[in-house]
Amino acid sequence: MRVITASLLFSFGLLASPVVLAEHHNLTIDEELEQKVIAWRRDIHQHPELSNREFRTSALVAEHLRGLGIEVQTEIAHTGVVGMLQGGKPGPLIALRADMDALPVTEQTDVPFRSTVIGEYRGNEVGVMHACGHDLHVAMLMGAAEYLAQHREQIAGTVMFIFQPAEEGAPPGEEGGAELMLKEGLFAEHKPDAVFGIHVWGQAPVGTIGYRKGPLMASSDRFEIRVKGRQTHGSAPWAGVDPIVAAAQIINNVQTIVSRQINITKAPAVVSFGIVEGGVRNNIIPDEVYLEGTIRNFDMDIRQQIFRQLTQAAEASAHVTGATAEVTIDEGYPVTINSPELVAKMLPTTQRVAGETMVHESPLVTGAEDFSFYALEVPGMFVFLGVTPEGQDPAKAPANHSPFFYADESALRIGTELFINWVFDYPEAG
Template sequence: MPRFSTLLTTALALATFPTLAQNAALNARIAKLAAQEESKVVAWRRDIHEHPELGNQETRTAGIVAAHLKKLGIEVQTGVARTGVVGILRGGKPGPVVALRADMDGLPVTETTGLPFASQVKTTYNNQPVGVMHACGHDTHVAMLLGAAEVLSQVKKDLPGTVKFIFQPAEEGSLPGETGGAKLMVQEGVMTNPKVDAIFGLHINAQTEVGNLRYRATGEMAAADVFSIKVKGKSAHGAYPWLSVDPVVTAAQIILGLQTIISRQTELTRDAAVLTVGMVHGGVRNNIIPEQVELTGTIRTLDKDMQQKLWADVRRVATGIASSAGATAEVEIVNYTPVTYNDPKLTAQMVPTLRAVAGATNVQEQKAVTGAEDFAYFQEKVPGLFVFVGGMPKGKNPADTAPHHTPNFFVDESGLTLGVTTLATLAADYLGAKR
């Protein structure tokens, strides 16, 4: 039996937004043009994949984007939030402004796919030698948005409004101490001049079969918080631990204590939550008990009340365990990314578009994801919809595919045309519905 939320979404869309059907002829043209762009989109993707760049360093990628947008006659701004590019396409008729966004940065991952266009780029990240790879599909996002820009530029006289193309740097984060990504783009005014009324974005998914689209109204992806715990004790020779207040042992006890926050202190029937310690730093020699150990990790939540509860729990557990050992714990928690929140009304409005583009049976409402996306910063300013597009070969088992952020991450390029069509049609239908 269909979920009530799905039925409600469909009914609301059909009742409130009948004008979407009026765009059928334009949408057919968009689909045809997108299919004609397939080889070009694949070529862009492979070129960008072979030459990945880390966050705030995407100068080559930005150059490709800016050059092509200018070639299409689109107004271009460069150097936005360091390396970002913004294009403005003014339609043939007056109307609202809709934004489409793609992220451009790669990851500090050494590629092992063996693809003929695999990355050979090397760098140093956090003082460690490592490769650079598009291990999350941002290369496909850039290629799909370039394709959508080309398609929409060919039908611009029929667009009642303006399309803003946002090519964003540093979605995966900036180096410590740097502001970047969507947050900096918003701070620099990317949602104004002209003022954006709604925004759409896509993310390729390596565990979703090509031809499929997935979405979730309201909280779709988790807020991501970064916590740091400095456990301070007393140093001593490793042979005489009774002379110390051992921050290593205390830190280990804190790590175990933190795990009980999720397993024993969090009402997971309300919503998912995750707490992970990802880094442990301390000590310089095997027989010296250090004065300090630092723990760093992430908190993921889909609900603001639960987020605040977990923050308080982390502080209570860390300081309490440290105190019981005669040590101290300094806790710092920073919100890195808010919840990726798909506006319910906008989602209801655009679900018929998704179904028209991919086919009704190929559009599914999914469960929430504990990964995070800084697309959320745009959604804090205007209604937004973020959709996942399939990138897994047909017939493959998701369990047999490499996850995102891993050296073998793979995308089936036959799914890119659907992404191009989806982006362009979302823009055209939104503008058409606002006439």
């Protein structure tokens, strides 16, 4: 999951929307399977792998699925694994997704299965850690696959298990993640009727579920602006063109896109500069200044509007000073949009599994997720699963992407059972 900062704060809403619970029996996993899920999680946590390098993890998943008699396809989007389980009754195709990659973070927790793995990221030696909980996601879906395979005759339809690499973003110069899986034909031959995903959240009480109809998580786009002037001595700025002044004008004017040009009553948006580089000496006006930043928003049309206005603001601001601006926008993850109909349909199941008082409507989250690509293709439902231990203040708990990120493993049972019950209830839900 991409976030604006590693310390992104988040808490679920206080009240859940009143919904009549569906009259189904809750399907639960036994103690033996729960312990397997915990063991898988700890093993994967102790052996984390960076994006597009999930070789051990994908091999573990593929071996497990094959052992369950599930049809398996590997090496999709480099290391992705897809399993297909045919149920005993006719029905829809339901996709369940888990992401597998870890982060370039050196773990600081004291758990006995802490990661000591060292990897390479952008040419640097780094610690590697499952600081975003993807190890839990994989373990929960492996557990769900085992239960569903054992009860395949009772399943109406087919289940597609998507174990996805590179959710955190492919290394520079590479493609990866959900976008590449779809590009390589994931949904081409077998298009799901619905896709479900779960993301653990480090700053929500263990066992709580955060859901939202419509936009849930922001789009995430990177931009860079190269402001070009003409170098001169700092004592004679009139003899050149100052890109630093031009860059300052661009930074200020770009802030008016959200504050004055976007209809923020429709959807929130954020444009932030994170890098400003230029100059080598105090008395030399340089030739160029480099700017880089991020764009987050919750509406796909507004997203395109921001792209256009950012480019116009940068070019016009530079032109006024005699400089030029070259704008490049790297489109990242789209807005994660939950199907309102699917959420309404499956909310009773979610409440039954987690407990009605444990399911709350989530606020908008300015972090981003590439589950968004699946949800643009087919109706999607993506929820947050709290993992803050009881007795700890969620607001003070280490956030996802922190080297101190810690997950209460009792949440694994709930996540696994959510996957299972969604599969069984979807064909019959109203």
